[in-house]
Amino acid sequence: GQQVMQIPQYQHVQEGEDFTTYCNSSTTLSNIQWYKQRPGGHPVFLIQLVKSGEVKKQKRLTFQFGEAKKNSSLHITATQTTDVGTYFCAAEAAGNKLTFGGGTRVLVKP
Amino acid sequence: DAGVTQSPTHLIKTRGQQVTLRCSPKSGHDTVSWYQQALGQGPQFIFQYYEEEERQRGNFPDRFSGHQFPNYSSELNVNALLLGDSALYLCASSFGSGRGYQPQHFGDGTRLSIL
Numbered sequence: 711g712q713q714v715m716q717i718p719q720y721q722h723v724q725e726g727e728d729f730t731t732y733c734n735s736s737t738t739l740s741n742i743q744w745y746k747q748r749p750g751g752h753p754v755f756l757i758q759l760v761k762s763g764e765v766k767k768q769k770r771l772t773f774q775f776g777e778a779k780k781n782s783s784l785h786i787t788a789t790q791t792t793d794v795g796t797y798f799c800a801a802e803a804a805g806n807k808l809t810f811g812g813g814t815r816v817l818v819k820p
Numbered sequence: 821d822a823g824v825t826q827s828p829t830h831l832i833k834t835r836g837q838q839v840t841l842r843c844s845p846k847s848g849h850d851t852v853s854w855y856q857q858a859l860g861q862g863p864q865f866i867f868q869y870y871e872e873e874e875r876q877r878g879n880f881p882d883r884f885s886g887h888q889f890p891n892y893s894s895e896l897n898v899n900a901l902l903l904g905d906s907a908l909y910l911c912a913s914s915f916g917s918g919r920g921y922q923p924q925h926f927g928d929g930t931r932l933s934i935l
Contacts, residue, residue, distance in 0.1 A: 741921065743921070743923060743924070745924075751928075752910060752927060752928050752929055753863065753910070754926070755924060755925065758923055798862050802921045807878055807921075808865055808921040810862035810863045810864070810865075811862055812862050
């Protein structure tokens with residue numbers, strides 16, 4: 711079945727620094743979504759990517775969909791304490807269910 | 821504009837019992853999906869309901885069943901509870917199941933503990 715892997719599993723970052731988290735699928739995807747879950751909260755939708763090579767930006771967050779539509783990345787610049795949480799990618803292959811990755815847990819050192 | 825609401829927020833059961841969890845979707849949404857999230861893991865897809873029918877199902881046994889009502893609200897039923905069923909159960913709503921997976925709007929979840 712479809713597998714979605716996220717790396718790294720944990721990301722400790724100094725406040726003000728940049729970092730990138732990656733999402734890789736074993737199959738070609740029709741779309742990929744990113745969610746953020748704060749500690750004790752529920753996942754909140756951030757963005758959806760559909761087109762090969764698509765790049766979308768939300769303030770300090772940049773999302774990219776790979777050319778082969780098998781991977782995606784989330785890059786955060788100038789990390790703030792409000793960025794703490796777990797970032798999940800969720801991938802859909804044609805006709806398949808939405809599969810979430812294991813998440814990247816982000817901790818910010820002030 | 822009410823978001824996704826789930827009840828109860830917490831529940832404690834013992835092995836072998838049965839449980840029913842409830843979900844009301846966000847206003848304007850017609851599709852409800854259920855997920856199981858174990859501690860430290862990503863949400864695992866259980867099933868999706870659209871037009872009162874189960875449209876897709878994840879790798880969960882038949883002990884997990886559901887229902888969608890005409891007002892789009894939904895229930896998740898789990899029979900013969902096992903210790904491994906302890907998790908956060910998340911309901912998510914979206915609009916338009918026939919157009920692939922639209923962005924999921926999650927409720928706060930029901931924390932189920934099995935003793």
